[in-house]
Amino acid sequence: MDSYLIPGSAVLGVSLVLGVCATRVWSKPTTPHLPPGPKGHFLFGSSFDINAADPGSSFAQWGREYGELVHVRHFGRDLMIINSERIAQDLLERRSRIYSDRVDYSPIESYGMLFNSAMINYNDAWRFHRKMMNQLMRPVAIPNYHGVMVDAAHTLVSKLKDTPEKHWAHIDGYAARNVMEVIFGRGIEQDQERLVTTFSEAATCFMESTSDVFLAMVKTFPMLKYVPTSFPGGRFNAAEAKERMNAFKSTVYGLLQESNEDNLLLQQENQDEVKNVSATAFIGVPHCVTEDDHYEGYFIPKGTVLVGNAGGMLRDPVRYPNPEKFSPERFLNEDGSLTDDDVPAAFGFGRRVCPGRYLADSSVWMAIVSMLAELDIKPAKDEEGNAIVFEPEWNHSLSSRPKPFPCSIVPRN
Numbered sequence: 001m002d003s004y005l006i007p008g009s010a011v012l013g014v015s016l017v018l019g020v021c022a023t024r025v026w027s028k029p030t031t032p033h034l035p036p037g038p039k040g041h042f043l044f045g046s047s048f049d050i051n052a053a054d055p056g057s058s059f060a061q062w063g064r065e066y067g068e069l070v071h072v073r074h075f076g077r078d079l080m081i082i083n084s085e086r087i088a089q090d091l092l093e094r095r096s097r098i099y100s101d102r103v104d105y106s107p108i109e110s111y112g113m114l115f116n117s118a119m120i121n122y123n124d125a126w127r128f129h130r131k132m133m134n135q136l137m138r139p140v141a142i143p144n145y146h147g148v149m150v151d152a153a154h155t156l157v158s159k160l161k162d163t164p165e166k167h168w169a170h171i172d173g174y175a176a177r178n179v180m181e182v183i184f185g186r187g188i189e190q191d192q193e194r195l196v197t198t199f200s201e202a203a204t205c206f207m208e209s210t211s212d213v214f215l216a217m218v219k220t221f222p223m224l225k226y227v228p229t230s231f232p233g234g235r236f237n238a239a240e241a242k243e244r245m246n247a248f249k250s251t252v253y254g255l256l257q258e259s260n261e262d263n264l265l266l267q268q269e270n271q272d273e274v275k276n277v278s279a280t281a282f283i284g285v286p287h288c289v290t291e292d293d294h295y296e297g298y299f300i301p302k303g304t305v306l307v308g309n310a311g312g313m314l315r316d317p318v319r320y321p322n323p324e325k326f327s328p329e330r331f332l333n334e335d336g337s338l339t340d341d342d343v344p345a346a347f348g349f350g351r352r353v354c355p356g357r358y359l360a361d362s363s364v365w366m367a368i369v370s371m372l373a374e375l376d377i378k379p380a381k382d383e384e385g386n387a388i389v390f391e392p393e394w395n396h397s398l399s400s401r402p403k404p405f406p407c408s409i410v411p412r413n
Helices: 002-027 055-066 085-093 106-111 124-137 139-162 164-184 192-209 212-220 222-226 238-258 268-277 310-314 357-374
Strands: 069-074 077-082 293-295 298-300 305-308 375-379 394-396 400-402 407-411
Touching: 055 069, 055 077, 055 310, 077 085, 085 293, 085 305, 124 139, 124 357, 139 164, 139 357, 139 375, 139 407, 164 357, 164 407, 357 375
Parallel strands: 077 305
Antiparallel strands: 069 077, 293 298, 375 407, 394 400
């Protein structure tokens, strides 16, 4: 009898143990299924795997390896990189109610930049700023500025004819001239160099110090704010940044004081807010999600920072074959008409889309057609008359622009 009871008891015991284990496994909360991405290091995640000089190249590489939505740990927080316009539309556009906030910029408060509308959290103050910008920059208002853009384009072409070697300064001047005429009703002829320099330095300050890579580094290592830019490894000193931004804000306030009521395109009673709104830099800034969310089987935790890799989207070889090749015809249909591709990724997504996109489109178009009509722009030649071959280089932050390169600019016959 006992010889049969012992095996039965053993079987019963094993069954009970297995049942308890199974119950614990089934009742244990499942680990959130995050999007794929690089494993990263124990302390800093994948932070040091990001190319600080060109973050977009790292994001694009991860996109090729892991897919359209990539998750990384970045200095202790969740960072998700959106490498496709489809996902950007799904999350940042269609779910913009919870994907329109900004990251915590308090670590760089001493830089003097938190007055900028692009950095304000998704709240009533931001809505007020946005309302003012939309009144000024809505599509139906753009024709009112065509005269300003035509005059600025003529000035640009004239300056390029006179001093083509200063083409970068002239192009910066063209952009500044358009903005100042539209916002303040005043040109920049009297002190162009000072004003353009002030605006350019402010833009550089903003772009470099608000990039997600740099912001995370300052948040983790606050002492970086006090390292002079001249010191090896120093990138952006808080005192230097604040000095530049104060100069910019003083310039904006001074221009508003000099403009009379007939010139101002914004209401005088909102002048204090105009100083903030008019200083908005029209560049992409990371989004932050305010609630837990799920997308295509993936979990997106509250507080996750989302970066739309616009550079990667606009260089998608599937959508744009040979993306590095200059090929305007890619935007033409077979019958010669324009395609409906207006490259929306260039201006951001959702409720944080660039409010000045229509003005930017018009002013860039005006500059291009004016230069093509009156100037021949070709590669520069060496002493022997051969075209100088060079490899394009870029400055990358929240936006990108080419580094100076040799070229020949002469009037057309």
